[in-house]
Amino acid sequence: MPVSARVRTRFRRTTAAVALLCTAAFAAGCADKHDDASTIIRTTTNIAGAGVVGADRDTATACPLPSAPDAGSGATRTVTHTAGVTQVPADPQRIVVLTTSALDAACALGLWERVAGAVTLDGDRTQPMYLGYGVVKVPSVGPIGQPDPARIAELKPDLILGDIAPAAGDYDALSKIAPTVLIGAGGSWQSDFAAYSAGMNRNDAAETAMQSYLTEAHDLGPALNAGQSQASVLRFTPDTIQIQGTETFAAQVLSDVGVQRPTAQRGPSSDITESDLATKAEGDVIYVMFAGPEGEDHGKKVLRSDQFEELGAATDKRVFAVDDKIWHTTGLTAARAILTDLRNSLNGYVTD
CATH class of the missing domain: 3.40.50.1980 (Nitrogenase molybdenum iron protein domain)
Known part of the structure; x- marks a missing residue:
């Protein structure tokens, strides 16, 4: 079900309010896009109108210091x-x-x-x-x-x-x-x-790392008002548009944070056509990923189509391109990277 005009209007009003707060608190650092989870994020790089998320990703600390093996004797x-x-x-x-x-x-x-x-x-x-x-x-x-x-x-x-x-x-x-x-x-x-x-x-270290991730995800949800957003997630291959269903890695991380999904995306993954975009791809925010260069070429054509540009998220400039090698993989490090992407985009919009 497409996101209602009422929901989109609520987002626009929230955006305006935060913009005013940032103007008043500039000296306190509100203009720094990494400062606060409630700050509206503005991206300046895009693919066919979709703001690119993670282009300036800091990977210096992606891998932590070595963990210790589980306690016990023997080689x-x-x-x-x-x-x-x-x-x-x-x-x-x-x-x-x-x-x-x-x-x-x-x-x-x-x-x-x-x-x-x-x-x-x-x-x-x-x-x-x-x-x-x-x-x-x-x-x-x-x-x-x-x-x-x-x-x-x-x-x-x-x-x-x-x-x-x-x-x-x-x-x-x-x-x-x-x-x-x-x-x-x-x-x-x-x-x-x-x-x-x-x-x-490393069973003990793994349990500690997983609990740390889950704590971060659960804390991030309220900070972003995640329950108030319905996120659509699409993947473009060279010849298909895929809805990322609940069984996918990206959907599971979104669920950990508490981000809602559009009604049409609350089941298994499926392929859709451009004529299905209005009923199956709409969301408060739309995340898109591309399967290689040919997937990106196909995605660009769809993102520039009349059917896609008529979506509320496209009109509100709330379409974001994410890294396929992160959102379409599996792993704890990738899950943490998605949390960073959500922090920098869920309450955001594209400005160019």
Whole structure:
């Protein structure tokens, strides 16, 4: 159901009130866009009218300091996972990751500098940049979904983390190289993080990190009046417009914050057409992401279409482009990055 004109009018009035407050309190720093969650954020970079969120993202502290292994004696620990039972090092030093979510988990636990090798992404950026520039220097073990066992063996890992076939390849072959922990498909992103953390013998650190994220998310909701906003989330591939449903990573993080979704987006993900935009894409704010350059080309055409420009969020200049490699992935570090994006956009509008 499209967001009502009454809701959009309420937002405009709130915007005007905050603008006046900022004028009165300029000397106190209200004009600093990072100062206060209630401050209206103004973006100056856009894609087809959508304000780009996170272009100036600070990744210097994305990965914290190294966490300690779980307490206990012995050089190894027994880990039960989807592919079997494995004896893993109590404090692994050379980790090979076969998924982006495993790399994200290593970052979230402060162990990214122990990553000896990683699968790489398509495109000009071999690793997701929200994890920081250091990850780009991690040696490649092949493209995602096609790791090369020979390259992995050359790196002499003491732990391999990945998911069940096809992305990880043959478990028996990998386990002959090093202790290997593989997670299964279909779990939540939180359970995936817990499984990777268990492989690194960081259950306690993982629980602490997850609770810290949940506290931040729950505190952010009231600060942003998140319950008063319905956020539409769309993803453009080269030939489709996808509604990001409740099962997606982005939707789950929005739910953690308490952001509402339009009625038409409170179910599973689905593809829509331009003629569906008015009934299925409207929201108080619309977040869009693009699957690669071709997805961006398609998205630009839709964003410039009459059907999209007639949406209330487009008229109110409340359409924001977010990083597909953050909003369409899984991982605790990515979830924290989405919180930052929401802090800088949920109550915002585009000014150019």
